Amino acid sequence: MSSGEIRGLPGFRDFFPEEFALRRHIFSAWRRVGARYGFTEYDGPPLEPLELYTRKSGEEIVGQLYAFEDKGGRDVALRPEMTPTFARMMAARAAGLPKPVRWFSIPQLFRYERPQRGRLREHFQLNMDIVGETDPLADAEIIAAGIDALRELGLGAADIVVRVSDRRLVAALLDALGIPVREHLAVFAAIDRLEREGEDPIRGRLAAAGVDGKRADRLFEALRLPLADLMAAHGGERPLEEAAAGLQTVFSYLDATGFADFVRFDARLVRGLAYYTGTVFEIWDRRDELRAICGGGRYDDLLRALGGVNLPALGFGMGDVVLAELLRARGLVPSELRRVDDYIICVSEDERPTALRLARALRDQGRHVLYDLRARGVGRQFKAANQAGAARTIVLGPEEVGRGVVSLRDMGSGAEREIAIEALTRAAAAEVERASPESSE
Template identity: 35%
Template sequence: MLQKPRGTRDFLPAEMAQRRSIERRMRDVAASFGYGEVVTPMFEEQELFTVKSGEGIIGEMYAFEDKGGRKIALRPEITAAVVRAYVNEAQVAPKPLRWFYFAECFRYERPQKGRYRQFWQFGCELIGADSAAADAEVIALASDLLSCSGVRFVLKIGHLSPMKHMLAGLDAVEQKKVMAALDKRDMELLENTLASIGHADLYDPLVRLITAETLDEVFAVTGDIPEKARIEETFSYLKAQNIPFVQNFGIARGLDYYTGMVFEAFADNLGAENQILGGGVYRLAHLFGGKDVPSCGFAIGFDRVMVSLGEIVPTAAPVVAVIATAETRGPAYAAAAAFRSAGITAVMDLMDRSFGAQLSSALKSGASYAVLIGANEAAAGTVTLKNLAAASQKEMPLADAVAEVINGTC
C-alpha cells in the first residue's frame, strides 16, 4: 500500500474544519488592521533564498533543476518571496504596504511533533514604514492573531541595538560564537566562549542585559544608545494597547538579518519545539534588486498553533438531511436546492436506502435536521421538518422550513 511522503500529513474533513476555523479568525484579524492577502509561487529561484540565508540552506530545501536547467526550490519560508513580489510588482505603490499571507512551505528536515516537511505559515509584512508606530502595529497584530486562535502563549520583545552595541568590538566570527551561546541560554558556554576570545569582561554586562526586566536596567548597561528613544516609544505604544509581553533583550537569532525590533512567541504546552511566532524589523529589498526599504514582519507556525490547541470544536452550521422515497425524489431535489440556495448544507441519500435507513444514517452523521418528503407531503406540496436533537417535527411549506432552520426556531 502506497504511503504519504515522510513529514507530510493527510487532513480529513473534521480536522480541516478545525484548521479552517482558526484560519478564518486570523484572516479576519489581519483584515481588521488593513492588511490584504498576497499569494506567491510555491517554487522560486534557489538564489532568492540563498542570497538571504546563505548556501547552507540548500541542504534544508527541496531544491532541484527543472527541465530548462534552472535551479529551483520549493519555498522554505515566505518572507523572501513576498519581498521579491514587492520588488517585481509594487515598488512604486503608495507606502506603507500592509500584506498578509497564508500558505504552505517545505523544508527537508527531521520530522517530529510540531515540525514537518510540509507546513503552513500565516504571516504579515509591513513594507515602507520606519517608525516606532510601525513596529508597534506589527507586534500588536501578531499578538491579536495568536490571541484570536485561543492558543496560550508568551510574547517576548526586544531590540538588537543594545546587543550589537555591546558586541561592536568583536569580529564577525567572534560575534557568531557569542550569539550561539546566548541562543542556547548556556551561561557556562557563554563565559567560556568570551574567555576564549579574550573578552571575559563582557560576561557580566551581557548577563545583566539579557536578564534586565525594565528598560532602565537595559540602558544602565548600554548607556544612551541612538535607538533608545525609539525603543521607549515602541514599548509605550504597546502598553497603551494593553499588549501583554515580556521584555527580552537576549534574543540572539537573526543578528545578521534583523535590524531593530525583534519579537518571538512561545506556546506553554509544546515542550522544546514551542516557538510559534518570530519576527522583527529587516531590510531585504536591496538584495533582490530593489531599492532599500524598511520592513517589519513576522511568521506564525500555523501547525504548531494547531498542535498546541489540541482538538477544538468549530462552530457548526446546521446540516439538513433530505429524506425521500424513490417516488418523491423530484420534490426532494427541489427541497435540497432551496436549502442550499439559502446557504444551508443539504445532503441526500445516494444509495437507495429505505426511509427508516435514511433517517438512521442522518442521526449517525450528526445532521441537525431531517426534511421528510413522503407521498403525503409530495401530494400536499409540503415537507416535514424534524429537529433531530429535540426529536420534534411538524409539517409545513418548504419556504417555512428553510426559514425555521435559518432562525433555529424548530
C-alpha cells in the same frame, strides 16, 4: 506493477477531512484578522531560483532545501520561506504602491530537515509584513496583529507570551561591554542559542568570538535584567539610550492597545537570522512545552539586498504545525468543524423528486444539505442524519407532500413541527439575508 502499500514521504502530512477542517479553521481566522488590520492577501510560486535563497542565507542553506536542476538547466528550490519571494515581488511593484504597504500570505513552505515535534518538512505559515514605515507604531502594529491572529483562535494571555527585544539595543550593550563590532554577529548567534544550551556551552562559543570570561559574566547578567534595570546598569551611552527609548515606545503602544498582559521584554531574544535590524519578537506558549509559534521583527535592509528597493520593512511568520498542537492541547479545536444544516428524509421514493427540488432551493440559499443516495428505511436515514451531525431533519411523507408541507425536526431538542415547503425556503432565504454583510450596513 508491483503490489503493496505506498506510504507518504516522511515529514509530509495527509490532510484527512478532520485535519483539513482544522487547517481551514486556522486559515479562516488568519484571513479575518488580516482583513481587520487592512492587509491584502498575495501569493507567489512554490518554486524559485536557488539564488534567491543563497543570496540571503549563504550557500550553506542549500543542504536544508529541496533544491535541484530543472529541465531547463536552472538551479531551483521549493520555497523554504516567504520573505525572499515577498522581497522579489515587492521590488517589482514598490514604486507604484502607496506606503505603507500591508501584505499577508499563507504559503506552504518546504525544508529538508529532520522531522520532530512541531517541525516537519512542510508546513503552512501566516506571513504578515509592513513596508515603508519606520515609526515604532508599525512595530507595535505587527506584534498586535500576531497576537490577534492567536486570540481569534481562542488563545489568551494565560496561553501565550510575546517575548520582545531589539537588535540595536543588544548591539549597543555589546559596545558598552567592550565587545568589538566585528564579533557582534558571532555573539548574536551565541546568544540565540543561550536558552537552548545554557550558559556553560555558550561560554565556549563566546570565547571563540574573543569574549573573555569576565565580559561573558557581565553579558549574561545584563541579559537577565528587565529593561528598566538594564538601562540603570548600562545606560548613559547614546545608542543604548536611543534603542531603549524606541523599544519603550513599542511597549507603550502595545499597552495602550490593551496587550500589556501578553508581552514582556527579553534581551536574550535576538533571532538567529542576521538580516534583522531592530525590534525582534517571538510568541511562545506560556508553559514552554512547544517550539515558538511565531517569530519576526524589523528587517530594514533586506529588500535592498534581495530586490534592490531601499524600503524599511518588518513582519513575522506563524507556522500551522505548532499552532495546531497548541490548540489541541488547550481544547480549542472546534468539535463541529463539519456542519450539516438539513438532512432530507424520504419515506418512499415517490417523494424523491420533491426532495431534490427542495434540496436545490435550500442549497441556493447557502444551507448545507444532505440526503440518502439510495432507497433506505426511515430509521436508517435518521441514523445517517445523526452521524452527519445534521442540525435538523426534513421528513417528506406521501401524505405531507400531498398537502404541500414537511415535518421539521430539531435534532438537538427533538421538537417537531409541520411547515409549508414554500415557507421553509422563504425562511432560509430570510436567514441568509440577515447573515449577509450587506444587510448589516
